[in-house]
Amino acid sequence: MNAPFPNRAADAAKLPLTVLIAAPRGFCAGVDRAIEIVERAIERYGAPVYVRHEIVHNRYVVDGLKAKGAIFVEELDEVPDGVPVIFSAHGVPKSVPAEAEERGLTYVDATCPLVSKVHRQAERQIEAGRHILFIGHRGHPEVIGTFGQVPPGGMTLVETLSDVETLDFPEGEELSFLTQTTLSVDDTAAIVEALKQRYPNIVAPKAEDICYATSNRQAAVKEIAPASDLVLVIGAPNSSNSLRLVEVAERFGTKAHLIQRASEMEPSWLEGVATLGLTAGASAPEELVREVIDRLAEWREVEEHTLVTAEEKMVFKLPREVTE
Template identity: 80%
Template sequence: MNAPFPETHGSAQKLPLKVLIAAPRGFCAGVDRAIEIVERALDRYGAPVYVRHEIVHNRYVVDALRAKGAIFVEELDEVPEGVPVVFSAHGVPKSVPAEAERRQMIYVDATCPLVSKVHRQAERQIEAGRHILFIGHKGHPEVIGTFGQVAEGEMTLVETVDDVDRLEFPEGQELSFLTQTTLSVDDTADIIAALKIRYPQIVAPKAEDICYATSNRQAAVKDVAPEADLVLVIGAPNSSNSLRLVEVAERCGTPARLIERATEIDESWLEGVATIGISAGASAPELLVREVVDRLSQWRAVEERTIISAEEKMVFKLPRQLME
């Protein structure tokens, strides 16, 4: 859309810019819980507290916790004796807490309860004699953690509808499916439909595995994107739920960009843009949203509006060892 009057700089009048902020956005209950777990562990045990993998996929959050005394490592063998370790919100294979117990380590599990629910479902499906088809993205920490709940060979990864066509299970084999919690709602629905056509006997989870926060943030972007000329999603490039928000906006026909911080925004992005939509992945703090609005205000006269598509009141309990 073209602005009604020419652009001027300095103290002169700025071009108007409508900024539509999607709600819900940003931190979910699982991320809030994971960050609080690290902070409480630091208070209880003192620095340093080690964290296996990024506690959540956000550089700002990780750097802030590092400044408080958290040390992030990839594997337990990097953790010295006698110091506590926290497992990330994405979940870990069973072998990780088993190794921690063998070494008599103090550990706190910050796995999101909704991811833990998928882990329990996986165990139940195997106990029932079913092979699991797991819908997710290869290499994602959540997928690695879920595969690590069952014996090797008891679960098969499915990433696309084309993968469904390549499956070679015999007719009548006992099958079930589960999904990563941070997937595209629409893509996952297509894959599930293909699985049910291919294997009518397949057993579905009792409730949808894609978490409420992922679904709500995607729905919110669907409400904002059609009204916008550009959508900015605040999130990390390794954040599955943030990447899905970019895809959702683009499927609405609106260009979208994933950014980690406001400093990445270039004024040239605003050429021909009258309305911008903003969302944030589940690991991105609200502070970064305000940072983006402030940067846009440097160049344009911002008229801000929040579009609310759902209310979220979910809260997860902290581990008992940090509440005593």
């Protein structure tokens, strides 16, 4: 009897693939805190608990919380009377908690403490009589929330170096600057330098506003990108910090893709790739990193190496509304 015809595709040895995994990656302390706030609120108040805006920018996380009893809405008028509501980690304008109080709604503010710090700085600069130049991305929830901390007209958005050139504040005007917490470290430094050149007396924040997690994740990508043929960033297309990680990799001339799940990957991406860099934005859970590695292992013989560039031990306290 003849032997069965061999399946050469199955028997063929997989090509090796070195995967350089960035560390730190994934969840930051602010995201951990925000997710725990929603979970504890559901335990304490019972489902449903409403959340204004995505608690963090990650569909996997949002869907997981929906399954536990969270309902996500864009505006407060979508929240029925008598149910608790949570404000997202990105922060909200002052008008939002004011409206909640007026309606007698129980609310929990999950704003990242590092974003709240920027809010307090904005208030102090206005109190000191300074106009604020805010470096950030138009339409991002964090920018909307920060603008909502000060009176209309108290803040001007600066997105690019060319925006700096078009500013026309008179000499002697009291100015200060603040930044969104999830920006490109390098781009922001260039804009800050341009502002200081144009307005030498501009008042800087006491400490950098870009958060530790954003800075650390970008620094980690700077380590893996030069040694990689391709970098994959796990994150949402509306996640500012994840988009910045793609940009950081591309500046090294390395091809980079932003993906939300392993299912978005194509085997053709690995053609000519011997070393792949992998990281995750601050809203992406570690399960998605393992999911991507498992999918890569279906196609190639994966050898993992983790490159640690910083240790993160930051933990933020939970608000009393979910702890007492």
